[in-house]
Amino acid sequence: MADAELVTNEERLRRFEAITDPILSNLNVADLFEELLDRVRDLLKVDTATILLLDGHTGELVATAAKGLEEEVRRGFRIRVGVGFAGRVAATAAPVVIYDVTPADVVNPILLDAGVRALLGVPMLANGNLVGVLHVGSLSLRHFGADDVQLLQLVADRASSAGQVRAQVLARQAALALQRSLLPSRLPDILGLELAARYVPGHDLGIGGDWYDVFTLPSGWLGAVIGDVSGHGLPSAVVMGRIRSALRAYALDCHDPAEVLTSLDRKIHHFEAGTLTTALYALIAPDRTTVHLSCAGHLRPLLAVPGQPARLVDLVVDRPFGVGRPPADRHTTVLDLPPGATLVFYTDGLVERRGELIDTGIERLANAIQSGPTEALCDHIMAAAADERPTDDVALLAIRRAD
Known part of the structure; x- marks a missing residue:
């Protein structure tokens, strides 16, 4: 399915049900991210899918979960808001589509080394605040249409809620650990x-x-x-x-x-x-x-x-x-x-x-x-x-x- 304009109503329904599946609510945050990335790769027929969460202290996007670009997570890749492809999505808080990726479009060498040719990225927002960025990529040239953007944004919205909960839990755990060590x-x-x-x-x-x-x-x-x-x-x-x-x-x-x-x-x-x-x-x-x-x-x-x-x-x-x-x-x-x-x-x-x-x-x-x-x-x-x-x-x- 190379063009989102060809998406049928039946396919739209299948996509929606795959992302809103109640079973996903039973997963912990890490497993939820993994499952969402697997499903979005299948639904959009893409080769890569990545979630980068915002580190509020440094103002950087940190690769947190990935399919097809697992090296991003292993290397602890991070990038400042406003820089590169993911940084542009975060800075504009709007979807960004690149039909033919060039070195001028991205600063992440892992994307270039993997041979990603087309990219679609959407912001992850919670209560109007930036949580992170979700992007998918294809190793071949392709156009991402309105239905693709809508689906990816739906996935991002679901991941955003989990990402916010994850950030709150981590902050609470860190605070309590610090309290135990300092008081x-x-x-x-x-x-x-x-x-x-x-x-x-x-x-x-x-x-x-x-x-x-x-x-x-x-x-x-x-x-x-x-x-x-x-x-x-x-x-x-x-x-x-x-x-x-x-x-x-x-x-x-x-x-x-x-x-x-x-x-x-x-x-x-x-x-x-x-x-x-x-x-x-x-x-x-x-x-x-x-x-x-x-x-x-x-x-x-x-x-x-x-x-x-x-x-x-x-x-x-x-x-x-x-x-x-x-x-x-x-x-x-x-x-x-x-x-x-x-x-x-x-x-x-x-x-x-x-x-x-x-x-x-x-x-x-x-x-x-x-x-x-x-x-x-x-x-x-x-x-x-x-x-x-x-x-x-x-x-x-x-x-x-x-x-």
Whole structure:
């Protein structure tokens, strides 16, 4: 069937039923792609069929499934939107037909080496957003007509939905894996201190830029940090991971929290330009009687001393990271930590509410802080102060000195 104009109504129906077959719904994404490519090759009598999915981080189309051009997938072929044949389909979000392929039409050497002479490509769209490109090719000259384009677009639409689901699943899996690797799975057992923490995501991916960390240093000091990288999802989590690792490295070389944050700011300014980040870094002395704190634009911690209401710690709040040139005069505050006292670190997702002053949320948090075991305290805080349906990540860290 060389010309789509010759397609009969009976053939159109066969094509439609082959692509809308309910059995396809039972396949996983990889198998669905393979089956769709097999069927479209048979229906259009073409030699090659390829799905390239868009990598949202790089802006490139990545060969994900192929029939007749399997080498594309094996080599991990990728191409930027707007470049070459597939890039042109993606950039225009419209079908593209090439009757006689020449080196000027394509930049993928695999297509030329395979001897592809004619190409038809259509965009894969989901809710108006580009998901990828589906293209088929023939080793002989042929015309692709309107019925061919319509059929291939139908296949692309079915693959687009699966491709979007696949991207969401992969992003969720990556985010959860990153969360497990970066947020402490278990807080350390520290003589003379009791620790507890909570992390609650405020969005679907399950992780963002909020983080906390607790670590011991060779000197016997205990480092505790809480921070917030602007944004949500996997990109913010990746930046957060790099910042967390850098802070740990600087902490090994310096026991002044202000100097550690100064070094971290220089790193962010150079390597993470455009990233707005806040952090609160504390060093607790080996005898647990004092805490040295430095704050980079983060919310001040709360201190609860037995027999007294919880209060905000009086410290200097320096500029966040990534704002202007790194300041050379960050400050360190030394705070007494009496027996039984509890320090509470938190991110803004715990105290911010739409249409409400943040001071109101901080006061609500302060009223929720009670003396006693930190695990029970964190449970009480989350029940009394956290939003039932958070729209922002919540990180909470409580450190109590033993009585």
